[in-house]
Amino acid sequence: MAGLTVSPEISLVDEPVTIQVWGLPPEQSITLRAWLKDEKGEIFHSRAFYQTDKEGNLDLDKSPATGGDFIGLYPMGLFWALRPSVPFLRLMKRDVMGSPFLVHLELYTSLVLSPGPEDVPVASQVIERWYVAPGVQRILIREGRVRGALFLPPGEGPFPGVIDMFGGVGGLLEFRSSLLASRGFASLALAYFAYDDLPGFLGSVDLEYFEEAAQFLCNHPKVSSDGVGVVSICKGAEMGLAMASYLPQVSATVCINGTNAVNGNNLTYGDLTVNGIPYYAEGLLITDFGSLSLTNSMEDPRKPEHQDAILPLEKARGPILFLVGDKDQNYNSLFFAREAMARAERYGKKDVYLQCYPGAGHLLEPPGSPFCPVSQSPFFPLPLTWGGDLLAHCRAQETSWKQIQEFLCRNIKCSRRNKL
Known part of the structure; x- marks a missing residue:
């Protein structure tokens, strides 16, 4: 069974996270997608293509993206490449105290350019990205x-x-x-x-x-x-x-x-x-x-x-x-x-x-x-x-x-x- 792990699940936005995939066939082409809604409900999204290793696993700290929104070894590339669905929007957090951005990470076992109704992720995880630490x-x-x-x-x-x-x-x-x-x-x-x-x-x-x-x-x-x-x-x-x-x-x-x-x-x-x-x-x-x-x-x-x-x-x-x-x-x-x-x-x-x-x-x-x-x-x-x-x-x-x-x-x- 395929799995997707993102750690830590709760962090400040200026902190890196680790993204790992496991339980897939060896050397399989996959798509990782990230998306979030801003405070006005607008969607920002990114995607990158990868290939699992000989054990069917993937660690973004070690594995380069082969295509998508970027190419190369960029563990935080999915966060860097988030872009608006509506042109010319800028992602800015207004209410820094009340809530985090909820970032959805999704795993697809094929190359998905733009997910449609027929494209269902085999694994997903939602993480919290905060702009303020506890106690501030x-x-x-x-x-x-x-x-x-x-x-x-x-x-x-x-x-x-x-x-x-x-x-x-x-x-x-x-x-x-x-x-x-x-x-x-x-x-x-x-x-x-x-x-x-x-x-x-x-x-x-x-x-x-x-x-x-x-x-x-x-x-x-x-x-x-x-x-x-x-x-x-x-x-x-x-x-x-x-x-x-x-x-x-x-x-x-x-x-x-x-x-x-x-x-x-x-x-x-x-x-x-x-x-x-x-x-x-x-x-x-x-x-x-x-x-x-x-x-x-x-x-x-x-x-x-x-x-x-x-x-x-x-x-x-x-x-x-x-x-x-x-x-x-x-x-x-x-x-x-x-x-x-x-x-x-x-x-x-x-x-x-x-x-x-x-x-x-x-x-x-x-x-x-x-x-x-x-x-x-x-x-x-x-x-x-x-x-x-x-x-x-x-x-x-x-x-x-x-x-x-x-x-x-x-x-x-x-x-x-x-x-x-």
Whole structure:
């Protein structure tokens, strides 16, 4: 009798699982399929073809896929390759506390391109993939102007504090913060537009809002008061670099596929005003798939008229880590990161680092996020192209997630507060 084993059956999404098949004829071609429903009921699915060994068994840690959605030895490939049944959807967990994603794994004893009513799996298993570890606490934040959600690990602390920001989709995204808290960080998922009573679109950016958030986190009794880290992507990475450049509370900054200058929106901080570099709408590219690529829609910050918009990262209190996918089709992020590195060298700032991932696109997220090369955006009439190659991008997500945590642990001091 054929069997399918997936272990562990309950895990965090950034943890690997082991998939094994047993009890089949030797050297038989089979299909493994994975699928899940997101919180709106949309189905994401993947499949890969394999061949059992001489004993009729299969271990994805040792056996390469021969075809399907990918080829090669990729034990987590079925999770990486999950794609939407409806085009241009992005898999994102909204309710991180209430429920996991239920991933269905199915075994077919033939090559199945698209399962129909006549295709019945000979074995199946459902596993739970959570975005939050047991004991992590979520606190909705409405403190002064600050809006977001604070995730605290179990225990008294103090924990290293991190502000977590996303980009142009707006709203409040919590899945990275809940995972950071599951790994020991006090993480504030910070909204800065299109959420609650914040502006519905991103106009002029007031850096004092972000300073208020950083000070709130430093003041929290379970968070180290020595300074906070920032993890940010896309437009959020621009905000993150501005925070690093101007705010004394920021002690370590991770900028994922961002820029080195203020773009589009003006930035204010007290008496300081930085005029954003206007977007170059004529540079928008419509791809063969009917999606937008924004790579050429940003002006070169090296032009004389844009010099004042370049962020003075040499003033940053702590180290800065740029993480870049070299196939980013949303930003020309490798160019911007190299410009930032060149400025750091000119000014003698030694603790600015660049990690480039060949084949990776824009949406470098925790390993639980499947590859998303293109998806719909609420602020654009056409889907946005993010870029990247499936296997290289998902490998980069696993590597970068570890590097982010190591960088934050190494550079955020975590001293114990004096008890009153």
